[in-house]
Amino acid sequence: MALTACSSSGSKSGSSASGNTTLKLLAPDYGTAGGPDSSQKYWQGIADDFHKANPTITVQVQTIAWTNWDQVATQLQNKQYPDILLGDAPQELAASGLLYPLTDVMSASTISNLIPVFAKQEESNGVAYGAPFTTSSRALFYNKKLFAAAKITDAPKTWTDIQNDAAKIKALGNGTIGYGLPLGPEEAQGESYLWMLGNGGGYVDSSGKYAINSAANIETFNFLTSMVKAGDTEPSPATVDRKDMWSAFGNGTVGMVGGSGALIPIIKTAGKLQTSDWAVTTMPGKSGPLTQALAVHDDITAFKSGGHAAQIKQFLDFAYADKYQIQFDNEYSLLPATTSASKSLSASDPVAAGFLATVPNAVVYPTNSNWNTVKTKIQQSIGTAAQGTDPSKVLGTLQTFASSN
Amino acid sequence: MTQTTHADVLGPASDPGGDRRPPRRAGRLARALAPLPWIGPATGLILFVVIWPVIAMFQTSREHYSSLGVLMGSAGWNNFTRLFDEADLGGVVMRTVIWVVAVVALTMLISLGVAQMFNKEFPGRRFARWALIAPWAASVVMTSIVFRWMLDPNNGVVYVLLKQLGLVKNFNTTDTGWLGNPTDAFWCAVFVAVFVSIPFTTYALLAGLQAVPADVYEAAKLDGASPLRTYWAVTLPLLRPALLVAALINVMNVFNSFPIIWELSGGGPGSQSATTTIFMYQLKQSSIGEAAAMSVVNFGFIIVIVLLFLRASKWNSAED
Numbered sequence: 001m002a003l004t005a006c007s008s009s010g011s012k013s014g015s016s017a018s019g020n021t022t023l024k025l026l027a028p029d030y031g032t033a034g035g036p037d038s039s040q041k042y043w044q045g046i047a048d049d050f051h052k053a054n055p056t057i058t059v060q061v062q063t064i065a066w067t068n069w070d071q072v073a074t075q076l077q078n079k080q081y082p083d084i085l086l087g088d089a090p091q092e093l094a095a096s097g098l099l100y101p102l103t104d105v106m107s108a109s110t111i112s113n114l115i116p117v118f119a120k121q122e123e124s125n126g127v128a129y130g131a132p133f134t135t136s137s138r139a140l141f142y143n144k145k146l147f148a149a150a151k152i153t154d155a156p157k158t159w160t161d162i163q164n165d166a167a168k169i170k171a172l173g174n175g176t177i178g179y180g181l182p183l184g185p186e187e188a189q190g191e192s193y194l195w196m197l198g199n200g201g202g203y204v205d206s207s208g209k210y211a212i213n214s215a216a217n218i219e220t221f222n223f224l225t226s227m228v229k230a231g232d233t234e235p236s237p238a239t240v241d242r243k244d245m246w247s248a249f250g251n252g253t254v255g256m257v258g259g260s261g262a263l264i265p266i267i268k269t270a271g272k273l274q275t276s277d278w279a280v281t282t283m284p285g286k287s288g289p290l291t292q293a294l295a296v297h298d299d300i301t302a303f304k305s306g307g308h309a310a311q312i313k314q315f316l317d318f319a320y321a322d323k324y325q326i327q328f329d330n331e332y333s334l335l336p337a338t339t340s341a342s343k344s345l346s347a348s349d350p351v352a353a354g355f356l357a358t359v360p361n362a363v364v365y366p367t368n369s370n371w372n373t374v375k376t377k378i379q380q381s382i383g384t385a386a387q388g389t390d391p392s393k394v395l396g397t398l399q400t401f402a403s404s405n
Numbered sequence: 406m407t408q409t410t411h412a413d414v415l416g417p418a419s420d421p422g423g424d425r426r427p428p429r430r431a432g433r434l435a436r437a438l439a440p441l442p443w444i445g446p447a448t449g450l451i452l453f454v455v456i457w458p459v460i461a462m463f464q465t466s467r468e469h470y471s472s473l474g475v476l477m478g479s480a481g482w483n484n485f486t487r488l489f490d491e492a493d494l495g496g497v498v499m500r501t502v503i504w505v506v507a508v509v510a511l512t513m514l515i516s517l518g519v520a521q522m523f524n525k526e527f528p529g530r531r532f533a534r535w536a537l538i539a540p541w542a543a544s545v546v547m548t549s550i551v552f553r554w555m556l557d558p559n560n561g562v563v564y565v566l567l568k569q570l571g572l573v574k575n576f577n578t579t580d581t582g583w584l585g586n587p588t589d590a591f592w593c594a595v596f597v598a599v600f601v602s603i604p605f606t607t608y609a610l611l612a613g614l615q616a617v618p619a620d621v622y623e624a625a626k627l628d629g630a631s632p633l634r635t636y637w638a639v640t641l642p643l644l645r646p647a648l649l650v651a652a653l654i655n656v657m658n659v660f661n662s663f664p665i666i667w668e669l670s671g672g673g674p675g676s677q678s679a680t681t682t683i684f685m686y687q688l689k690q691s692s693i694g695e696a697a698a699m700s701v702v703n704f705g706f707i708i709v710i711v712l713l714f715l716r717a718s719k720w721n722s723a724e725d
Contacts (some may be wrong), residue, residue: 070690077474077693096475175559175576185671234577235558236585238674248559253577373472376691384675387585394675397492401691 021311022058026072026082028298029063030134030262030332037265037331039063050318057311081303083312089365090122090130090301092372098303102128105302105312110320113338118297121364131316132297132337134328136260137355137362138194139293140283143273146176146255155281157289159198159223162256166232169255180249180257181224181233183383186241189365189375192382193294194258195220197363198285203374203402204366210374210402213395221391223286228386238383258283260296261333261355280354293355295362297337335359374402462704465697472691484694488702493676493684500591501660501680508598508659513652515599516606523607524614541604549668552597556584556669587677590670594678597665602658606651613647614640653714660706681706 025047031037040063047059062082064071072087081098093099102111102122111119111131118132142155150168154161166178182191189203196202201216211217227233234240234248249257250270257263259280267273282289302312325341328334335355336342346353365371378398385394469480488494523534540548555563558581567573573580583589617640625635641648663682666672672679672687679687681703689696 073473079474092471092473096471096473098473098475173575175578177577185673231578235579235582236674239585239590239670253559373691376472380673380687380690381675383673384677387674389675389677393492 020056020058021308022060023084023308023311023315024060024062024082024306025084025086026062026064026075027086028069029065030334033063033065042328042331046319046324050315053318054314057314059315079305081305083303083306083308084315085301085303086133086298087301088372089297089299089367090128091124091367091369093301094124094127094129095369098305099129100302100304100309100312102131102302104309106131106316106320107313110317113320113340115337115339115342115359117295117360117362117364118337121297121367122299123367124369130299130301131320133300133320134332135295135297135335135337135359136262137293137295137335137358138190138258138260138283139280139355139358140256141249141259141263141278141280142256143249143252143254143278145252145273145277146172150255155279156256156284158284159286162284163227163230163232166227166255167230170231175253177234177248177254178232178256179227180240180245180254181228181237181386182240182242182245182257183237183386184239184241184244185379185383186243187379188238188382189378190294190296191242191258192378193363193365194283194290195224197290197292197294198283199223200286202363204368208366208368210366210368210399212378212402213392213399217395218391221385221395224386225388225391236387238387252277261335261352264333264351280351282358292361292363293358295359295364297364368402370402374398377401459704462697462700466694466701468694468697470693472693474693480694484692484698485701487692488688488695488698491688493679497676497679497681497684500678501682504591504595504598504680505656505659507595508602509652509655511595511599512602512606512655513648516603516610516651519603519607520610520614523611537604537607539604540601543601545601545662546664546668548601549597549665552593553584553669556581556593558582558585584670585674587670587674590673590678591666594666594669597669598659598662601665602655606655609651609654610644610647613644616647617643649717653710653717656710657707660710 025043027039027043029039031039033040040061043059043061043063047061051058069087072085075081076093076098090099111128114131115135118135119128122128122130122132140156146169147153147165149172150165152165152168156162156165162179168178169176170178182188193203196217199216199220201211201214201220203210203212205211205214224233224237228235228237234245245254245257246259246263246266247270248254249259249263250267250272252270252272267278282293284290300316302309302316320338322336322338322341322344325336325338326345329336329341329345329352330349333352335352336345342356342359346356365375368374381394382398385391466484467480467482469477469483471477519537523530523537555561558564558577560576561581564573564576564581567580568576575581579586583593621639621643622635625639630638660680661682662680663686666678666680666683667686670678672683676684676687681699685696685699685703688699
């Protein structure tokens with residue numbers, strides 16, 4: 001035990017006398033560990049190509065499954081820093097003084113190729129500390145088979161449509177779920193945001209201050225509560241995680257669910273729905289479809305602890321090539337983070353093109369420096385506001401937490 | 406340094422004089438320290454494994470850590486104020502008390518009956534005794550996950566059975582949402598906790614029952630005591646040491662139990678089915694300091710339980 005702890009804590013990754021450098025890269029596994037789609041393979045491929053071109057730099061790749069992602073927090077809490085991390089937004093890491101500014105670790109030409117709406121998200125006090133690497137945008141997936149069985153002809157456009165359609169689909173019986181509402185700890189902040197946006201609400205107001213308990217948001221959760229009570233959703237949404245709801249949709253038992261491109265491989269793997277059995281539409285809002293999609297991104301950040309800014313710069317410029325961006329998006333049905341890769345992907349992939357068209361105008365998560373902590377709290381508790389606890393109370397507690405921490 | 410100087414100054418003058426006092430004192434000291442090689446490792450281990458973490462926990466509870474584990478300075482009593490301001494805390498503490506009392510009481514009652522049965526000769530007793538070990542031998546996490554799948558709202562085997570019996574109308578409705586409903590989830594967790602606690606308790610009580618000498622029962626029989634009276638006046642008092650040990654070990658185990666509730670409901674929705682142990686873990690995800698404050702409070706509860714245990718065992722040995 002003690003031995004392993006000692007040997008792995010050498011965070012000053014080796015610069016040996018001969019001038020060789022080892023960079024540690026830590027990334028989530030978007031596929032299955034050990035499987036053919038494991039991100040370990042993707043990154044190892046880039047690392048090998050890079051080593052061939054730059055023999056003095058070796059990149060050591062480690063990937064961790066999303067479901068075990070809290071291990072990364074533990075690693076950081078124990079001060080075992082990687083050189084390069086793919087994961088959450090940089091603000092909180094930057095506030096702790098752990099990161100290089102982006103300009104130190106990425107050349108200007110690569111930075112200017114990042115999609116502007118996401119690149120802006122990397123800033124703390126006007127300085128960017130990270131770069132988006134992969135992105136996705138949210139829309140409503142619906143099961144055309146179930147829609148036909150319930151005699152629904154049009155895709156839903158408003159909350160009322162969702163409510164009526166969900167009631168009809170639920171009435172089909174056999175455990176069919178009308179609208180899948182995953183408000184469990186895995187990604188409650190995303191599902192909630194989709195609904196808040198439909199009522200003109202959100203986590204922050206126009207000035208960037210937290211407004212979690214705004215009247216619009218409370219009204220949104222009152223509406224969700226009424227849907228849950230009527231049985232239009234799965235029972236007890238506050239305990240249901242997104243991955244479970246997505247695999248239920250893949251199994252053909254859910255009428256509608258909010259999803260991103262990442263849901264498509266899940267549907268394909270389940271093999272219950274043909275491509276013609278499901279469709280994607282803009283997420284409905286209270287009185288009409290959302291005019292702005294919710295887009296999310298996972299970011300690259302570079303840690304100062306190893307002192308390898310120059311080598312990290314070489315590697316990141318290399319890894320942001322269109323080739324690798326598009327390889328990643330084809331592998332996981334996600335979207336690129338660079339303008340040039342978006343262009344070539346839009347030309348070749350109509351589904352991705354549909355999602356990409358919404359990106360320039362997309363809404364994103366707040367960039368307040370404590371957002372990661374607030375997000376954790378939201379994931380833990382916001383679901384209760386749709387499941388019997390008074391929304392004004394739940395959202396009020398979150399607001400107090402967000403503005404006092 | 407000082408020692409060397411001391412020796413340099415005094416050494417040449419005092420040595421030839423043959424003052425015997427210092428060596429004698431050293432001898433006494435050596436004798437006092439003689440057991441050290443034997444108790445040293447154990448003491449060291451306790452200091453390292455028990456005392457040091459406790460000190461670290463107290464320190465952490467007074468410090469302000471960012472959620473990334475970077476120390477941001479002292480927090481004074483802020484972590485405690487924030488903990489006590491948590492709207493969920495009252496419910497969590499109440500639930501913890503109910504959790505401990507309900508699980509331990511049910512476990513003790515059921516185990517008394519099972520132990521009594523296992524103490525009688527019956528065909529297949531050996532097999533039954535072995536079978537009871539299974540829930541004990543299986544990992545608690547594994548058992549909990551099995552129960553979670555048995556209660557899956559979409560196709561859990563418990564609901565399938567209930568549906569075939571006509572008690573549940575449809576899957577994925579509130580009928581099959583036990584684990585999502587805080588009250589139901591809590592009582593499911595109590596059931597699982599009792600299930601995994603029974604084997605140990607039964608064996609502890611069975612050992613106690615086997616230690617009761619047969620002639621006491623003979624005497625009771627000769628005096629014409631009814632079976633109920635015999636049980637009340639002979640068996641239970643003689644079983645008291647075993648009962649006491651079993652109860653107290655269970656209280657501590659159950660109070661600290663994390664995996665059952667965590668696997669069944671994650672303490673959710675929100676913290677509505679969490680005990681203090683689960684709540685501490687939930688707090689850790691957003692605030693390390695506040696979680697440490699919750700740990701300190703938990704530590705206080707444990708100290709109280711230990712004191713009660715010491716008192717009870719004193720009362721036990723005094724009466725015996």
